[in-house]
Amino acid sequence: MAILAVKDISGIAEPLPGFFATRSNGIEGEKTLNVTGYKTDLNQHGYKLVKNENILIYKDEEYIIKTHKEKTSKNGVGVEVTALHRIFDDLINYRIYEEKSGTLRINAMLDFALKGTGYTYEVDYTDLPTSVEVQNFGWDNSLALLRSILEKFGAEFDYAGKRIYIAKKIGSKKDEPFLRYKYNVSEPEKEIDTSSFATYIRGYGKQKDDGTYVVQAEYTSPLATIYGIKHADPVKDERFTDKSSLLAEMKNKLGDSLDISLTFTAIELANMGFKDVRKGDYLWCVIEPFDINVQLRVLTIEDYSNDKKPPVFTFGSVTKKASDLIADFDTTKKTVDKVIDASTGTIKASALNTAGLALKSDLDAHVKNTDIHVTASEKLTWDSKESGGNRRIGSPSDEYNLDGSDV
Structure with a gap:
């Protein structure tokens, strides 16, 4: 059992025997304790x-x-609390009262944002931009400035104690083994949600005193050629003073994604051959029924003070680019064109002459079959009031007319 203790602001500490902790460690840097x-x-x-x-x-x-x-x-009186890792509390409560503008390297911006916080950093410069252009960077808390730096450089971070680690991507990519449907993954799910689907978005950055904006932009997804213009909520963010950063944020808000989520315990992963899996790592996932062959990423790790309860790893999610969706649509369209007559909008007779499917003559015979279809005269007789039109079916508590209207 992992030791859990509590300390008050004066420094007095006491153990908490009998208490249980669940720690969640996410890819966005958040680390919470319940x-x-x-x-x-x-x-x-x-x-x-x-x-x-x-x-x-x-x-x-x-x-x-x-x-x-x-x-x-x-069981008596009990308590449940949620706690946030100290780094967030420290950085959000420390403020920078000055600003910088110009073309700056990441280390210069980090020195500026973390000055006086007591936190140090280490940067893996691989695949990161050499520098970015900023205007009026500052006058905010250190956590907001750190988040802004990560966004501008397209980087991620992790931390231990008062040391912050920054890289293009934390974690590593593992080529083998892999998660595979019917091999070590059972009952996977794929869900596509278009309830918030949009193809067009506008963005507005820092606002001037006269009400105009330092920068504003608009973006239209390639999917608009298929689905038309569907407006998303605009991005309005005072942090943005350059168009490229604003556009990146807009595209992120409008992103087309295919969400796949898989959850395994540490024991299950070990049985599959995976060892030393960490937050941010990529593992190959092959799910043939969904035509998925991608690298899924460890998004969160949940561990427990109870040693008998193994940590849980959650994998997801995969972003499917607009160009890929267009390719899927084109493939579907070509298939549809083979069976639909564009001039009439009806099914081509030739498309029905496929092995295993009914012939057009079969369908015609079925429609004309008077033994299984109600004739016009029969319909008139049924609809007449004298013959019991509006006849009710069902139980007395759930009655309705045959034409579908309420009783």
Whole structure:
């Protein structure tokens, strides 16, 4: 059982025996701790310290309690709290009261954003831009400035203690083994959600005193040629002062994606041959029924203070580019063109003469079959009031007319 302790703002620390912790570690850098427990004789002193803004210590890292819920039950009085890793609390509460403009390297921007925070950094420059152009960079908290730097350079970050690690992509790509349908992946799911689908978006950056914008842009997805113009909510963000960064954010908001999510425990991954899987790692996934052969990424890792409960790894999601969707559409269109007569909009007779399918003559005979179809005279007789038109079927509590209208 991993040791869990609590410390108040004066530095007094107490253990929390009988408490359970669940830690979630995500690819966006967030790291949260959910802790639950009941008050007992063994933890009564520590229990009193489990309050907002006090510190939870778990696996040599500190988390600041942000939400606190206490309740009673048959087991007595208990508490559930959620805590955020210290780095977020430290950086969001430290502010930079100056700004920079010009073409800057990432290390210069990091020095500026983290100055005075007590945090240091290490950068893997592989595949990162040498520099970016910024205007009025500053006058914000250090966390917001760090996020802005990562966005401008297209980078990700991780951390340990007060050391921040930055790279184009954290994690590594593993060529073998791989996750495969019916081999080590059972019942995968594919879901495509178009409820927020859009093909056009506008963006507005920093606003001037006169109400105009320093930069604004618009973007139309190639999919608009197929589905037409569908407007998305515009991006309005004071952080953007250059068009390229604004456009990148707009495209990200409008992105077409195919979401695939797979979840495995550490034991399941080990049985498949995967060892030392970390956040950000890419693993090959092959799912033939969905025509998927991609590298899925470890997005979150959830571990527990209970040693008998193995960590859980969640994989996803894959972005399918607009050009790929257009290619899929073109393939479908070519197939449809083979069976639909463009001039009449009806099925081509030749398309029905396929082995295993009904012939056009068969369909004609079926339609004309008077033994299984109601004739015109029969329909007139049925519809007449004298013959019981509007006849009811079903139970008395669920009655409706044969024509589909309510009783």
